Amino acid sequence: MKMSEGVEWTAHACTLLAALPPGIGLSAAALAEFHDLAPAYMAKHMQALARAGVVESVRGAGGGYRLARKPHDVTLWDIYEAIEGEEPAFRCSEIRQQGPCPGIGDFRKPCEINAIFGRAETAWKAELKSMSLADIVADLARKQTPARRAQLTEWLGEKLG
Amino acid sequence: MKMSEGVEWTAHACTLLAALPPGIGLSAAALAEFHDLAPAYMAKHMQALARAGVVESVRGAGGGYRLARKPHDVTLWDIYEAIEGEEPAFRCSEIRQQGPCPGIGDFRKPCEINAIFGRAETAWKAELKSMSLADIVADLARKQTPARRAQLTEWLGEKLG
DNA sequence: GATATCGTACTCGGATATACATTGTCCGAGTGGTGACGG
DNA sequence: CCGTCACCACTCGGACAATGTATATCCGAGTACGATATC
Numbered sequence: 001m002k003m004s005e006g007v008e009w010t011a012h013a014c015t016l017l018a019a020l021p022p023g024i025g026l027s028a029a030a031l032a033e034f035h036d037l038a039p040a041y042m043a044k045h046m047q048a049l050a051r052a053g054v055v056e057s058v059r060g061a062g063g064g065y066r067l068a069r070k071p072h073d074v075t076l077w078d079i080y081e082a083i084e085g086e087e088p089a090f091r092c093s094e095i096r097q098q099g100p101c102p103g104i105g106d107f108r109k110p111c112e113i114n115a116i117f118g119r120a121e122t123a124w125k126a127e128l129k130s131m132s133l134a135d136i137v138a139d140l141a142r143k144q145t146p147a148r149r150a151q152l153t154e155w156l157g158e159k160l161g
Numbered sequence: 162m163k164m165s166e167g168v169e170w171t172a173h174a175c176t177l178l179a180a181l182p183p184g185i186g187l188s189a190a191a192l193a194e195f196h197d198l199a200p201a202y203m204a205k206h207m208q209a210l211a212r213a214g215v216v217e218s219v220r221g222a223g224g225g226y227r228l229a230r231k232p233h234d235v236t237l238w239d240i241y242e243a244i245e246g247e248e249p250a251f252r253c254s255e256i257r258q259q260g261p262c263p264g265i266g267d268f269r270k271p272c273e274i275n276a277i278f279g280r281a282e283t284a285w286k287a288e289l290k291s292m293s294l295a296d297i298v299a300d301l302a303r304k305q306t307p308a309r310r311a312q313l314t315e316w317l318g319e320k321l322g
Numbered sequence: 323g324a325t326a327t328c329g330t331a332c333t334c335g336g337a338t339a340t341a342c343a344t345t346g347t348c349c350g351a352g353t354g355g356t357g358a359c360g361g
Numbered sequence: 362c363c364g365t366c367a368c369c370a371c372t373c374g375g376a377c378a379a380t381g382t383a384t385a386t387c388c389g390a391g392t393a394c395g396a397t398a399t400c
Contacts, residue, residue, distance in 0.1 A: 001164050002382085003250040003278075004344070011274050012256055027372065036259040040347055047374065060353030061371040076277055089164040089250075095173055098197040101316040112300045113172050116237055117164075120288035127281035139273045155262040163343085165383070188333065201386050208335065221392030222332045 006045040006083045009037055013046070014079055015140070017055065018071035018133035020156070025058060025066025030159050045083060052082030062161075071137060077128035090117035167206040167244045170198055174207070175240055176301070178216065179232035179294035181317070186219060186227025191320045206244060213243030223322075232298060238289035251278035 013031045020026070026034075032042035046065050050057045056068045067074060092114035096102065174192040181187070187195075193203035207226050211218045215235060216226045228235060253275035257263065 001162060001245045001250050002248075002252075002344095003162050005252070005254065006345090007251070008254065008256065008274070015274070029372085034260050034262060035256040036261075037256065038346065041345070043373075044346080044375090050373085057373060058353090059351090059371090059373050061355055061369095063353075063372050065373090076274070084162045087163075089162050090168070091163075091166070093166070093169065095169065095196040095198065099195050100197075101195060101313055109304060112297050113169070113176070113237070116289065116292045116297075120285045123288050124281045124285035127284050128277065131277045136273050136277075143270060152262055163383095167383090190333085199385065202384070204334075205336090205385085211334085218334060219392090220332090220334050220390090222330095222394055224333050224392075226334090 001089060003080075004083055006041075006048070007080055009035070009042060010045050010049055010083060011076060011079050013042070014049070014054070014067070014074065014133055015136050017065065017067050018074070018137045019140075020066075022070070023066060024160065025056075025064040026159060027064035030064065034155075049079065049082045052078070054078050054082050067133075071133040074133045075129045076131050076136075077125055080128060088118065088121050090114065090121070092117075162250060164241075165244055167202075167209070168241055170196070170203060171206050171210055171244060172237060172240050174203070175210070175215070175228070175235065175294055176297050178226065178228050179235070179298045180301075181227075183231070184227060185321065186217075186225040187320060188225035191225065195316075210240065210243045213239070215239050215243050228294075232294040235294045236290045237292050237297075238286055241289060249279065249282050251275065251282065253278075 012035055016031065016034060017025060028043035028046045029039045031046065032039040046055065046057075049055045050065065053068055054074060055065045057063070057065055092111050094111065096111055173196055177192065177195060178186060189204035189207045190200045192207065193200040207216065207218075210216045211226065214229055217229045218224070218226055253272050255272065257272055
């Protein structure tokens with residue numbers, strides 16, 4: 001089972017957006033350049049985030065993407081769901097009801113194996129929902145040295161004009 | 162993100178094997194027939210379980226697959242890992258260190274985003290590890306009607322000879 | 323009648339095609355900024 | 362000098378191709394069972 005790498009890309013991109021002043025955004029090209037990623041593919045993933053309402057898109061010159069909500073109100077789950085979709089990883093196809101001997105269990109009750117995987121995914125989802133972009137940005141700020149912060153502000157100044 | 166349907170196939174197959182008397186097994190063809198699945202593909206998945214040591218294979222006439230351990234000692238995680246492998250779903254490629262401005266955070270410490278996904282997968286894994294085949298079989302037995310149990314034993318008698 | 327041997331049917335195991343999803347790229351649609359032009 | 366208009370550059374958005382992974386199948390390797398022939 002492999003998660004799309006788009007999740008990693010957009011998670012880092014949103015972290016950067018969350019570190020900007022409210023209402024300020026960056027173009028998809030700039031977000032891609034920041035982590036040395038393929039610009040066109042990054043743009044495709046940002047579109048998914050825009051459709052999901054995590055970010056807002058601003059077209060035209062000087063446009064780009066900016067967070068649609070405050071960093072505290074965007075969780076890693078929101079980003080994951082925007083990229084991967086809301087379908088669970090485990091899809092029960094009810095094979096217990098197929099075959100020459102479907103007489104195991106009560107079909108009015110959910111498949112037990114499906115129920116276990118469902119519980120597991122709920123636990124996983126809860127962990128992702130517990131962390132917002134604000135938490136991540138705060139963590140990064142704590143680890144950051146002054147020299148590196150200056151490097152970041154210089155790059156941002158160049159991009160924001 | 163999508164889990165291989167082989168996980169569902171083998172989980173149900175192992176549940177059936179766990180319901181048999183200790184040391185008794187079934188051929189891959191019989192396991193496939195039981196849930197009306199493609200026999201050759203079912204065999205391929207059972208091979209993965211055999212490599213992982215979840216089941217033992219017996220070649221030759223009358224052979225097949227049987228559980229390598231007691232049902233209580235086989236968890237859904239064992240089956241998942243045998244099919245999907247042990248690599249995590251989220252692979253951190255350390256893109257935070259790439260690009261023109263890699264100066265965010267302390268690289269000696271793990272990437273915060275990766276850490277969150279790691280915690281989430283740990284929670285997910287714990288849930289799967291908490292359920293053994295014995296638990297699942299017990300649950301099915303509780304839901305089962307006498308008529309359906311008779312149907313199962315008849316089919317098994319035909320297959321086991 | 324007992325035993326050793328051969329043949330056969332059955333099963334696993336891995337190598338080999340196919341279908342589908344993800345990844346990656348491109349060009350058109352839309353929008354704000356900018357410069358020229360006229361009042 | 363100021364307002365308006367048209368053009369242009371920039372950005373998003375979705376359609377289109379390439380690649381990789383999961384799905385599906387087949388044929389060869391190996392083993393136990395049973396029949397047969399011999400002692």
